[in-house]
Amino acid sequence: MLLSFLSKRSLDVDARDAYGFTVRPQHLQRYREYATIYREEEEERSEKWKGFLDNQEESSQPHASEQLDVRTVDLEVINQQQTVPAQASQEEGNDPVGENPVSDIKRESDLKRELPAYLPEKSSHAYTWSEIRASLSLIDHLMSFRVKKTPKTKVKLSTDVHNHLATIKEPEESEEENGEERSVNEELGDGTNTSAEVGSADSGVSPELSFPWKELEFLVRGGVPRDLRGEVWQAFVGVRARRLKRYYLDLLDPESDTGDGQEHDGSSLAEENKRPSKESIHVPEKLRKQIEKDLPRTFPGHPALDERGRNSLRRLLIAYARHNPDVGYCQAMNFFAGILLLMMPEENAFWYVPSETSYIFFSHGMSVYTLAPGSK
Amino acid sequence: MGSSTATQSSSSYDLSFKILLIGDSGVGKSSLLLSFISNAVDDITPTIGVDFKIKTLTVGGKRLKLTIWDTAGQEKFRTLTSSYFRGAQGIILVYDVTRRDTFTNLSDVWAKEVELYCTNEDCVKMLVGNKVDRESERAVSREEGVALAKELGSLFLECSAKTRANVEQCFEELTLKIMEVPSLLEEGSTSGKKNILIQKQQQQQTTQSLSSCCS
Numbered sequence: 001m002l003l004s005f006l007s008k009r010s011l012d013v014d015a016r017d018a019y020g021f022t023v024r025p026q027h028l029q030r031y032r033e034y035a036t037i038y039r040e041e042e043e044e045r046s047e048k049w050k051g052f053l054d055n056q057e058e059s060s061q062p063h064a065s066e067q068l069d070v071r072t073v074d075l076e077v078i079n080q081q082q083t084v085p086a087q088a089s090q091e092e093g094n095d096p097v098g099e100n101p102v103s104d105i106k107r108e109s110d111l112k113r114e115l116p117a118y119l120p121e122k123s124s125h126a127y128t129w130s131e132i133r134a135s136l137s138l139i140d141h142l143m144s145f146r147v148k149k150t151p152k153t154k155v156k157l158s159t160d161v162h163n164h165l166a167t168i169k170e171p172e173e174s175e176e177e178n179g180e181e182r183s184v185n186e187e188l189g190d191g192t193n194t195s196a197e198v199g200s201a202d203s204g205v206s207p208e209l210s211f212p213w214k215e216l217e218f219l220v221r222g223g224v225p226r227d228l229r230g231e232v233w234q235a236f237v238g239v240r241a242r243r244l245k246r247y248y249l250d251l252l253d254p255e256s257d258t259g260d261g262q263e264h265d266g267s268s269l270a271e272e273n274k275r276p277s278k279e280s281i282h283v284p285e286k287l288r289k290q291i292e293k294d295l296p297r298t299f300p301g302h303p304a305l306d307e308r309g310r311n312s313l314r315r316l317l318i319a320y321a322r323h324n325p326d327v328g329y330c331q332a333m334n335f336f337a338g339i340l341l342l343m344m345p346e347e348n349a350f351w352y353v354p355s356e357t358s359y360i361f362f363s364h365g366m367s368v369y370t371l372a373p374g375s376k
Numbered sequence: 377m378g379s380s381t382a383t384q385s386s387s388s389y390d391l392s393f394k395i396l397l398i399g400d401s402g403v404g405k406s407s408l409l410l411s412f413i414s415n416a417v418d419d420i421t422p423t424i425g426v427d428f429k430i431k432t433l434t435v436g437g438k439r440l441k442l443t444i445w446d447t448a449g450q451e452k453f454r455t456l457t458s459s460y461f462r463g464a465q466g467i468i469l470v471y472d473v474t475r476r477d478t479f480t481n482l483s484d485v486w487a488k489e490v491e492l493y494c495t496n497e498d499c500v501k502m503l504v505g506n507k508v509d510r511e512s513e514r515a516v517s518r519e520e521g522v523a524l525a526k527e528l529g530s531l532f533l534e535c536s537a538k539t540r541a542n543v544e545q546c547f548e549e550l551t552l553k554i555m556e557v558p559s560l561l562e563e564g565s566t567s568g569k570k571n572i573l574i575q576k577q578q579q580q581q582t583t584q585s586l587s588s589c590c591s
Contacts, residue, residue, distance in 0.1 A: 290450060293402045293422075300419030330452045331401070332424040 230343030
């Protein structure tokens, strides 16, 4: 998501690739030679994906013409950004301080048009959750059946969250799941998406079977266009099913909550449940220091990892360390998190991270090394 | 996991030594190594696991091949890095003169690691205080460094990877000291021969690739 803050011009001038990384000097000439080809390929990819997603949307939502219009507008905005970068970069170039808010507002207005109900109260914050585009929600929904495990955490969760977890745990009972899905969605105030999912489920044909997996596979193999990448990733892990509302914000609650934790315990059950318990929220000073140390060492010189980007990265890493105290923070997570933050908003990145692979890699992976030969 | 920067000039050395860099995260182990190898220190990213670089140099009339292993400092990787002590002839313990905890950790943690995992009792240790270019922020005095070095029975130097002050001396002094120890010298020359043998084998069976830096 931080990527969207980068102006095109700054990318060109510093000889950075489309993702903001410096092109190594030895590859620079080659990169410039192929730049037009890259651009053409990217446009071609974007076209293909757009066609595919539009089709998906049409077939899943026959009455969603209104939303389709929004979709087109949204894409036009993206296209404008691509084709008329000079103007945008001039604006941003003249006002480096205002750079981020400008693109932020653009992003948010897009979201507002698309999914008004999902916009959280604190929409001005960088860490807000943003829903992936409606046309990808079917993939997200299908993948969400694979989300089986509860998040590995010792943090106490509020009761409605527990209900939600129960549905995640038992993917077999699809009817109940749908019911729960609906209630959860209603709870979140989302009307449009629910109708799509339930509609496709109610029609009798399993959406998993009717979905053009082959075509999707073909598209994925051809590469995901930059502007879709983050959202496609999210859709593929079923990020919406993973997400527990407010959980991320609770993790980021300042330490003051832990200090008077005892008082909360007595006062009310709901309050107690809402607040993560004292031990679990505690991130050891050592890890904190380590994170601080690694922030400036994560993709040094990358334009997106400025003050604001690093704050995002810090919050994400600390939240994960709290969420999964067994692992805490392990060097190299900063790179994963940094990449994710380039592609998606902070809270989305958080829900993307605790996938099984990362858990295995960062906790069990290290203990496997303990058994490796070579230690005396 | 490993990346060798230079030199396939196989048999053009007399001795081969393995040197290990250890110390807390962020003290500048990788910077020190890079400063020694390539004269320039860019922005460096944290070391994940282990990295190694090879440098050939001539010390005392002998052509040396140094395989320098750069380890990750974070505690998470301790189980991993500990296995790299095996067979090291020289160990460089690095601390940051501007951060006291990195200094105390050397005696509390790292010296014990060395004792525990190092396979050669004669292996030469060297204490290095890095970042002396930031003199105004100094938190560990030179005297304290000397005292700890005495206690550990190691060499001592203060250097700066940034300005390259004392960087080359650091590695040269270490190798000179290694060459004074007969058992290490023996190891160095046999491992050199072994390498040559392996290379010969490699040439014979070119189809098979010699892999595994982790074994």
